[in-house]
Amino acid sequence: xxxxxxxxxxxxxxxxxxxxxxxxxxxxxxxxxxxxxxxxxxxxxxxxxxxxxxxxxxxxxxxxxxxxxxxxxxxxxxxxxxxxxxxxxxxxxxxxxxxxxxxxxxxxxxxxxxxxxxxxxxxxxxxxxxxxxxxxxxxxxxxxxxxxxxxxxxxxxxxxxxxxxxxxxxxxxxxxxxxxxxxxxxxxxxxxxxxxxxxxxxxxxxxxxxxxxxxxxxxxxxxxxxxxxxxxxxxxxxxxxxxxxxx
Amino acid sequence: xxxxxxxxxxxxxxxxxxxxxxxxxxxxxxxxxxxxxxxxxxxxxxxxxxxxxxxxxxxxxxxxxxxxxxxxxxxxxxxxxxxxxxxxxxxxxxxxxxxxxxxxxxxxxxxxxxxxxxxxxxxxxxxxxxxxxxxxxxxxxxxxxxxxxxxxxxxxxxxxxxxxxxxxxxxxxxxxxxxxxxxxxxxxxxxxxxxxxxxxxxxxxxxxxxxxxxxxxxxxxxxxxxxxxxxxxxxxxxxxxxxxxxxxxxxxxxxxxxxxxxxxxxxxxxxxxxxxxxxxxxxxxxxxxxxxxxxxxxxxxxxxxxxxxxxxxxxxxxxxxxxxxxxxxxxxxxxxxxxxxxxxxxxxxxxxxxxxxxxxxxxxxxxxxxxxxxxxxxxxxxxxxxxxxxxxxxxxxxxxxxxxxxxxxxxxxxxx
Amino acid sequence: xxxxxxxxxxxxxxxxxxxxxxxxxxxxxxxxxxxxxxxxxxxxxxxxxxxxxxxxxxxxxxxxxxxxxxxxxxxxxxxxxxxxxxxxxxxxxxxxxxxxxxxxxxxxxxxxxxxxxxxxxxxxxxxxxxxxxxxxxxxxxxxxxxxxxxxxxxxxxxxxxxxxxxxxxxxxxxxxxxxxxxxxxxxxxxxxxxxxxxxx
Numbered sequence: 001x002x003x004x005x006x007x008x009x010x011x012x013x014x015x016x017x018x019x020x021x022x023x024x025x026x027x028x029x030x031x032x033x034x035x036x037x038x039x040x041x042x043x044x045x046x047x048x049x050x051x052x053x054x055x056x057x058x059x060x061x062x063x064x065x066x067x068x069x070x071x072x073x074x075x076x077x078x079x080x081x082x083x084x085x086x087x088x089x090x091x092x093x094x095x096x097x098x099x100x101x102x103x104x105x106x107x108x109x110x111x112x113x114x115x116x117x118x119x120x121x122x123x124x125x126x127x128x129x130x131x132x133x134x135x136x137x138x139x140x141x142x143x144x145x146x147x148x149x150x151x152x153x154x155x156x157x158x159x160x161x162x163x164x165x166x167x168x169x170x171x172x173x174x175x176x177x178x179x180x181x182x183x184x185x186x187x188x189x190x191x192x193x194x195x196x197x198x199x200x201x202x203x204x205x206x207x208x209x210x211x212x213x214x215x216x217x218x219x220x221x222x223x224x225x226x227x228x229x230x231x232x233x234x235x236x237x238x239x240x241x242x243x244x245x246x247x
Numbered sequence: 248x249x250x251x252x253x254x255x256x257x258x259x260x261x262x263x264x265x266x267x268x269x270x271x272x273x274x275x276x277x278x279x280x281x282x283x284x285x286x287x288x289x290x291x292x293x294x295x296x297x298x299x300x301x302x303x304x305x306x307x308x309x310x311x312x313x314x315x316x317x318x319x320x321x322x323x324x325x326x327x328x329x330x331x332x333x334x335x336x337x338x339x340x341x342x343x344x345x346x347x348x349x350x351x352x353x354x355x356x357x358x359x360x361x362x363x364x365x366x367x368x369x370x371x372x373x374x375x376x377x378x379x380x381x382x383x384x385x386x387x388x389x390x391x392x393x394x395x396x397x398x399x400x401x402x403x404x405x406x407x408x409x410x411x412x413x414x415x416x417x418x419x420x421x422x423x424x425x426x427x428x429x430x431x432x433x434x435x436x437x438x439x440x441x442x443x444x445x446x447x448x449x450x451x452x453x454x455x456x457x458x459x460x461x462x463x464x465x466x467x468x469x470x471x472x473x474x475x476x477x478x479x480x481x482x483x484x485x486x487x488x489x490x491x492x493x494x495x496x497x498x499x500x501x502x503x504x505x506x507x508x509x510x511x512x513x514x515x516x517x518x519x520x521x522x523x524x525x526x527x528x529x530x531x532x533x534x535x536x537x538x539x540x541x542x543x544x545x546x547x548x549x550x551x552x553x554x555x556x557x558x559x560x561x562x563x564x565x566x567x568x569x570x571x572x573x574x575x576x577x578x579x580x581x582x583x584x585x586x587x588x589x590x591x592x593x594x595x596x597x598x599x600x601x602x603x604x605x606x607x608x609x610x611x612x613x614x615x616x617x618x619x620x621x622x623x624x625x626x627x628x629x630x631x632x633x634x635x636x637x638x639x640x641x642x643x644x645x646x647x648x649x650x651x652x653x654x655x656x657x658x659x660x661x662x663x
Numbered sequence: 664x665x666x667x668x669x670x671x672x673x674x675x676x677x678x679x680x681x682x683x684x685x686x687x688x689x690x691x692x693x694x695x696x697x698x699x700x701x702x703x704x705x706x707x708x709x710x711x712x713x714x715x716x717x718x719x720x721x722x723x724x725x726x727x728x729x730x731x732x733x734x735x736x737x738x739x740x741x742x743x744x745x746x747x748x749x750x751x752x753x754x755x756x757x758x759x760x761x762x763x764x765x766x767x768x769x770x771x772x773x774x775x776x777x778x779x780x781x782x783x784x785x786x787x788x789x790x791x792x793x794x795x796x797x798x799x800x801x802x803x804x805x806x807x808x809x810x811x812x813x814x815x816x817x818x819x820x821x822x823x824x825x826x827x828x829x830x831x832x833x834x835x836x837x838x839x840x841x842x843x844x845x846x847x848x849x850x851x852x853x854x855x856x857x858x859x860x861x862x863x
Contacts, residue, residue, distance in 0.1 A: 019474035023321075030491050033480045039473045041324070042482035042492075043317065044347050050314035054321025054329070055473055057305050058279045062325065062474045078317075081310035227307075235300060246305050261700035261712075398739075431739055432696060432712035434703035541739075548738040623738065 003143045004094060004167055005032050008065070011153035012038065017063045020157075021055050023048040024067035025075070046074025049082045052089045060228055060247055063157060065090045083133025083162045085227040090156045093126055093166045126166045128203040131220050136161035138203060138220040142168040144192035145216060152218060161226050168195070168214060250274050250407075250443035254302045257439045264402040264428040265290035267435045268358055269332075271406025273302045274443055277356070278327040280306040281318035286371040287426040288334045288360035295332075312337035316344040316357070323348075323355045324481070326472035328410055328448065330356040334426075335364045335377055338384075345419055346385030347483045349510055352461065354413035354448070354470075358406070358422045360429040363617030373426035374617035375540055376592035381421045382569045388507045390514035392521060393421045393569035395540040399433045405566070411446035412521065416513055417467045423568065425591070427541040427620060451477075460490045463505070466513040518570045525564040532561030534633050535579055536587045537600050539565040541620055546589055549626025558634045568596065576603035585633035589613035589626050609633060677733050679818050680741040683805075684726035684758050685750030685771075690805040694748070695727030697809060697827050698819055702731045705823035711736040724754050731818050746816055748808060749775050750791070769812055771804070787815055787854065794846050803836075803843040810847025821848065 012020050020038040025045045033040055043051045052064035066089050068075065082089060127138045137156050141149040149167065156163035168191050191214060198206075199217040206215045225233065232245040255274045260267075269291045272280070280299070282292045296306045309315040315331045322329040333341060338359045348355055361377050363369030381393045392412050396405045406422060413420040449469040451458055458477045462468050471477045484492035485503040493502045514521065525543075527550075529535055534553070538546045543564040553560045563579070565572065576599075580586070585608050588597040597612040604610060613629045615621050681698070683691040692714045699710040710731045728741045743763045749755035749770040756778075762768060765783045772788035780786065789811045795804035806828065813824050828844055829837045 021473050027482070027484065027492060028480070030494075033491065037478065039477070039479040040481070041321075041473075042480075042484065043320075044343050044483055047313065047317040047344065050309065050317035051321040053307065053309070053314070054279065054281060054318030054323075055325045056321075057281075057307060057318070058322035058325035058327040058329065059472065059474060077310050078314050081314070231305075239300070243300055244303075246300070246303070259704050261696060261704055261710075427713075427739070430714060432699060432714075433710070433736070544737055544739055620740065 002032065003146070004067075004092070004149075004169065005036070007146060007150040008067075008092070008153060009036060010150045011157060014150070014154045015157040017157055019059075019062045020065065021052070021062050022065045022067060023052045023055070024069075026067075026069050045069075046076075047078065049075060049078040049087075049089060049091065053078075053082060053087050056088055057228070060088075063090070064088070065092060065157075067092045067094065069094055079129070080133045083130060083135050083164075086134055086136065086161045086224050086230075088160050088226045088228070089162055090153070091130075091162070091164045092153070093164060094169050095126065095166050123208065125203070125207040127164070127206050127219050130162075130164035130166075131203045134162065134224065135164045135220070136222050136224055137163035137165075137218075139164075139218040140166040140168070140206065140214075140216045142188070142191040142195050142214070142216060144188055145195075145197075148197075148216075155218075159221075161224055168216070248445050248447045250440040250445045251276065252440035255437060255440040255443060256298070257437050260435045260437065261432060262399060262435055263290060263430055263432045264396070264399040264424060265360065265430070266294040267399040267402040268396075268406045268422065268424070268429075269294035269298070270435075270437060271403040272330050272356070272358075272410070273298055273304070274403070274437065274440075274445075275407040275410035276328050276445055276447070277330050277410060278302070278304040279319065279322035279329040280304070280331065281309050281315040281322065281329070282306070282332045283309055283312050283315050283337060285312075285334045285337045287362055287429045288332045288337075288358065290429070291358060291360065292332045312340035313344065316341040316348070319355050320344060320348050320351065320353050323353045324351070324470075324473050326448065326450075326470075328354070328414070330358065330410075332358045332360075334360050334371075335362050335368055335374070336366070338377055338380065342380070342384040345391075346387055346389065348419045349385065349389035349391065350387075350483050350506075351481050352417040352467075352510070353419070354410075354417050356406070356409045356413055356420050356422065358424065361423060361425040369618055371426055371430075372618040373541065373591060373620065375423075375425055375542065375590050376595065376617060378423060378539075378568060378590075378592070378595045381423050389418075389510040391419060391421060391569055392416065392514065392567060393423050394566060395423050395568050396566075397428060397540055397543050397564075399428070399431060399435045402428060403435055403437060407443060407445065411444065414446040414448055415467070416517065416521070417470070418510075418514065421569075423540065425541050459488050461486070461488045461506075461509065463488055466509055466516070514570055518572075521567060521570060522572050522575075523566040524572055524575060525562075525566055527562040527564075528559075529561030529563060529579065531559055533559045533584045534587060534630050535561045535563050535583050535585075536589065536626065536630065537563050537565065537576070537596070538589055539568050539596065542589050542591060545620045545623055546626050548623035549589075549621075549630060552623065552627040553630040553634075556631070558630060560630055565596070571596075571599045571603070573603045576600055577605065580604035580607040583608050585609035585611055587611045587613060587626065587629045587633050589615070589621050589629070591615045591617050591620065678736070679729075679731045679745050679816070680743060681729040681731065681746045681748070681818065682726055682741060682744050682758055682761070683729070683748045683750075684724060684754035685805075686753065687725040689725070689750050690802065691725055691750065692727045693831060694805045694809055695729045697824070697831050698731070698812070699729055700830065701819040701823035701827035705826045706820055708733055708819075709736050711739045713740065724751070724757050726754065726758065746812075746818070748812060750804065750808065752776055767816065769808070769815065771808070787811070789847065789850050789854075791847065794850070795843060798839065798843055798846065800839065803840055806840050806843040807847040807850075810844040811850050812847070813844075814848045814851035 023041045048066040052066045139152045195214040195216045197217045235243045299306045319329040319331045363374035409420040451469040480490045485506045593614045601610045611633045683694045695712045699712040702708045703710040714727045755775045767785045769787045773790045791807040792804040794807045795801045
């Protein structure tokens with residue numbers, strides 16, 4: 001967690017964006033909050049993207065980062081629709097396969113062989129879902145890909161539109177599924193070593209499959225008008241000069 | 248402060264309650280609506296969307312009501328007055344974040360054009376069965392303000408008032424209208440901007456480092472805008488005055504107490520300022536009809552019928568239903584024989600009346616399942632029935648029947 | 664005030680309870696809005712309009728109910744109709760029982776086939792849809808009807824209606840609508856001798 005925060009802070013500094021709001025649906029430690037130079041919101045689970053939509057639309061100057069845990073359960077719909085409208089939000093999806101705070105219950109991103117009592121449902125391929133929802137920037141890194149992750153977040157911040165970065169982060173109670181691992185940092189390393197960078201890979205192929213390498217990299221980038229661009233364009237077209245663009 | 252002339256569509260209109268409410272929101276300075284269409288509230292959303300660009304506002308049709316309300320809270324923290332519009336099923340979905348709104352002490356307005364329930368219920372016929380939900384819908388302790396308008400003109404006036412109250416007390420305010428009022432078309436006069444009182448958002452102006460979001464000595468402190476460099480931290484967890492959650496067991500208990508107490512006290516200590524009632528002929532009344540929303544207009548017919556028969560009936564209309572006017576009801580209970588409570592549900596506000604009457608007056612519920620308004624005859628019969636009851640010597644009525652048997656007595660005997 | 668049973672003006676604060684009924688798409692709700700607007704905004708009376716709305720209103724019998732009164736409308740619903748404007752047979756059959764014994768029925772004579780009526784109900788036929796077609800567009804049948812309605816009932820003044828109609832229709836149809844209104848209004852003179860009622 002602290003690694004991601006560090007990358008985030010560095011990225012925000014690097015991108016030189018002033019008005020940043022971080023919305024998440026999980027608890028921050030007080031120390032982390034104190035170390036951040038921008039506003040932080042901890043809202044109801046699954047709703048950071050919707051909350052961020054409100055922030056962004058009410059004040060388009062803001063740059064909103066939505067930091068979400070294993071998403072697609074609560075709030076999966078917000079994810080899809082924010083992508084569809086190309087809402088100007090950077091989504092950092094922290095994928096640790098489980099809900100660490102509540103004793104390691106399984107999530108829709110849980111992988112079969114990583115769990116003792118293996119769920120049999122097929123997990124979600126987050127980058128592919130992001131791309132098909134209409135995201136303008138899709139990437140995946142593990143937490144040990146420090147510089148790449150920071151670079152990715154910076155790029156996403158500088159881009160306007162719905163950007164999704166999936167971060168493979170270890171869940172504290174999770175390495176139990178892989179007998180050779182003793183602690184969390186070994187899991188970090190396990191992910192790192194078992195990943196392979198394939199920039200520009202088709203998101204259809206990046207599903208996380210047991211025993212295969214985790215494919216990381218910057219998968220996809222495109223330009224699309226954001227929600228506000230389309231809104232202003234549409235109303236200007238219909239109403240002509242009478243309409244003052246909303247900015 | 249007066250309303251901004253740009254926001255006020257001054258003039259006389261012949262519009263329905265929904266549209267009127269949207270114009271009220273605009274006049275109050277609402278700049279953001281996140282909504283999801285659901286009859287019978289869609290007209291209000293549409294009306295605002297059509298006018299949004301004129302007042303420099305923005306509206307978005309979110310993917311669902313969960314998203315709508317979350318975006319409204321976000322928008323409110325970004326410094327804009329915000330509102331969402333919905334009806335029963337959507338209102339249920341919003342409950343989670345109404346709790347968040349209360350916890351973060353966020354001002355916003357929810358317009359609920361009630362329809363029959365439960366579940367999908369009655370699209371699109373009337374109901375008043377969300378009254379308790381508006382008060383207790385989200386989990387945990389918090390206080391809320393609920394307003395029940397009864398005509399399109401009031402939809403305008405009280406939407407403005409709802410925004411004012413929410414800014415003043417920094418809490419969610421519900422406008423619990425119903426399909427009848429929402430779809431009723433009447434003349435609505437929108438006065439000029441200098442006649443509309445608007446409570447502006449209060450912003451913190453002091454030193455950035457010294458900003459404390461929830462100071463102990465101020466129940467309704469000024470807010471800041473997100474992104475203005477105050478290093479704001481807000482959490483839906485129980486938090487201390489700086490907005491930080493506390494993680495040790497002891498501090499949790501302590502903060503929780505202080506935290507919830509804030510949410511409750513800011514309303515409870517100001518009930519006299521918040522509550523608005525409309526009384527008619529209650530000074531010498533023996534029976535009082537307690538009603539709210541559309542039912543108060545229907546009750547008028549029943550009251551007229553009873554008065555024509557020589558029964559002394561007064562009317563007490565709850566304009567603000569929550570916080571509940573406990574003092575007033577208790578005071579009246581000592582004077583009158585009975586309260587008659589018509590509502591389009593099977594008993595919600597009637598229990599509050601019963602609670603506050605402390606057994607000193609009889610309570611007669613005139614229930615209605617929803618779909619239409621009461622037949623005024625029913626209300627008249629209930630008044631007649633209540634008038635027959637006598638207080639015994641001690642001044643305490645004998646509890647002949649409980650509320651439910653009264654319902655059935657009404658339905659099966661009074662008509663016979 | 665009325666002193667003859669022939670006079671149909673109502674006591675209850677001189678309130679008129681009116682229903683416009685027909686099938687969906689005939690502009691009945693619009694009719695209610697126009698009359699209500701004319702009465703409340705241009706005639707300075709009070710009026711409340713309610714619409715039947717919901718799945719059953721689409722295509723089938725559709726209606727709007729209107730109260731027009733000299734004083735504030737307290738109870739906002741119609742109980743017994745003073746005036747029923749029927750623009751389809753189905754609507755006529757459905758709502759005829761709601762009419763007062765001394766009520767007034769205005770109907771499209773081409774579309775509504777009357778049954779045996781209660782004796783004191785006044786009947787005012789007009790081939791509104793045919794007139795509208797003659798004017799070029801059957802969609803304005805309701806406006807023809809409104810002209811006739813205004814001439815006969817005098818619930819609202821002609822001047823008020825002439826102001827309210829242009830407010831409620833698109834710019835390019837204003838003239839057509841006013842023509843239709845006048846067509847209906849003039850038709851009052853052509854209806855055969857029936858008891859003349861007045862609005863005191």
